[in-house]
Amino acid sequence: MPSFAALQILRRARPLHAFHAQLERFALKPNWCTLTHTAVRHSSTNACVLLTSSARLRTCHQRSYCYGKHSDEPVDEDGESGLEDIARPEETEDLPVGEDHDGHSQYVPEDTHAVPDETPQDEGSTHQASATGTGNSILKLEPCTSPPTRFAQSFSVGTKVYTWHTTAKYGRRLIGPMTEWGQEFTYRTGVSVQWDATYPEKIFVPPSGTPDVADPARNSWYKHRDEVEVTVYFFGSQRAIDASISLIEEMITQEPVLVRVGVFKRQDNGAPPQWLSLRRVNNETRPADIPAISLKTPGKYTLLFETHKEAAVRSVFEETGVRLNEDDLTPTGFLDSMPIEYYWRAKVYYFVAEFPSDAEILGPRTSVSDYFVDWDNNILRQSPDPIDRVWANYADPKTGTAWLTAAKMDELQLPLKGDSYMETRYKVGEHLPELREATQL
Structure with a gap:
């Protein structure tokens, strides 16, 4: 025997007397003499569900599905919101009636679960207009019929592809410092975003592991990496792409950056501070120009809708377990002299902060495998890399961190970063007011 004696689904208001004969038949069945009527309204439509059951099942609710959303919303039993909504005297047309397995008549509802036709119209007309920014927006999406095959992982059945021809300055705002914004955009919208240089033949990129091969004369087509022409690809359903336009317009008003924090502690004997x-x-x-294992100060990248100082506090905790306050951070400068071939790189902002007296270094809190931890000091001491040998003497294998003087950091960073590594990045200079204002973004 079914758990519910009757389930009436009404899409339009209909008089209750049409069900009188059917309810009488159910009332004659054994163990179903006492019936309770409970009205349940679906939150996404005007449909109302009339549940007729025994007293022991009066608290049960039948889940209904409509356009991919589940909802159970009991109608108040005040005699107004449920049953009176059903019984409208002006609609008295006959209800469709069928037979159940026991031969009794029952109401046959109309197709309430029919999904509206989502077949997109001609891409060159309505949808092209809907996939374009509003007002004076610089966003202009165009349908793409032959995207690069290297983005094949972004394809699926029914995938639409749009392109936006812009410069690296704006394309970077959708992809992020290290594709993090693009990943968050996909998570929020379901639309995959990729990008590539529109004219790669104009950019010379040295092979991996050969930083000395870069030749500025071979990248003279563009004066700044922000001017590099790029094509941004959007992969997704037509509905998802249309719905993502507002988020895209918000993203291109922000500037993704990397942050680095020089956390220092003073020496009791008056010696130079350690970093x-x-x-x-x-x-x-x-x-x-990036080694297999890089030596760095704490800091990562800004997330979408995150300020520079918020990113600095978060990333220091994620990499070291040290908690800082935004008020403890002092901006010292930024780096924006990136080579043309690395047009995807974001600007880097630098801060300094004193190590809190009550803080404890715990090591990386996220993505532990991305950091150099739990090494064997005996092996590092035999390494030809000077950083490995210094690390064996000063670093803690458990936390993966070390306290080094500025002079030692300059010495280790000299081959890749040049002279005065620490002073260039972490010296508080005369531009402090302007930096304070800029880092509030």
């Missing part, structure tokens, strides 16, 4: 440092393991597809 907190760590080593990050880089992937195999790293650029030519």
